Ligand SMILES: Nc1ncnc2c1ncn2[C@@H]1O[C@H](COP(=O)(O)OP(=O)(O)OP(=O)(O)O)[C@@H](O)[C@H]1O
């Protein structure tokens with residue numbers, strides 16, 4: 001099993017006092033492409049972070065490629081797993097190329113990068129930017145790129161680590177339909193051609209149904225669906241009534257604005 005979470009609960013608690021990850025169990029096989037869904041605050045980002053050892057756990061265990069995640073082997077595991085953080089997490093003042101090269105810092109020693117990034121890594125970074133269709137922006141500061149271009153740079157930065165597992169947190173957020181499909185198609189191609197296991201957080205049910213066979217839906221830190229990605233609106237219709245009282249409260253305001 002590539003990813004195995006057994007009864008994990010986070011130490012951090014939500015405002016209501018329950019753990020933000022509440023007894024989650026799931027198994028993901030090598031080469032799967034899984035959509036992770038749920039309303040805001042459901043625990044999606046926290047679950048991805050827990051797979052990188054970034055969330056302290058109260059109980060349960062995470063195994064990556066059959067290795068138990070512990071503080072001692074966290075660096076080894078992080079070399080196999082790359083994460084595209086919500087919002088991209090790029091350094092705005094650096095060029096696209098340098099941002100991609102920053103992805104190598106985790107596996108190059110400090111003396112290897114003391115005099116700058118090596119030529120081999122530079123060529124690889126450029127190749128990745130070319131594959132993702134943003135080669136012409138390689139020297140441009142990230143602050144001057146569009147949201148879609150930034151997401152592609154973020155994917156390239158994750159890929160330079162040659163990960164076996166790619167965790168993408170809302171990689172299409174804020175993008176138009178075409179840019180969203182471009183990003184999703186890039187992830188799907190990596191999954192098809194390089195057999196990288198992908199977990200992607202999405203809010204768009206249609207997008208999930210198009211690209212992922214399997215979907216996991218979280219609600220209040222728990223898994224409420226783990227199965228087919230098709231016809232997910234029924235699952236969400238069960239979730240929405242629990243937040244409807246607050247929605248009813250804002251209805252008159254929306255009507256006033258309209
Ligand atoms: N560092 C933290 N300390 C305490 N609580 C946190 C922390 N980070 C997130 N939370 C809480 O944990 C819950 C889950 O947050 P998380 O960011 O995982 O949700 P999400 O499903 O990714 O939401 P979104 O769709 O808005 O990105 C939320 O209630 C949030 O307020």
Ligand SMILES: [Mg+2]
Nearest residue numbers: 044045046086
């Ligand atoms: Mg999130």
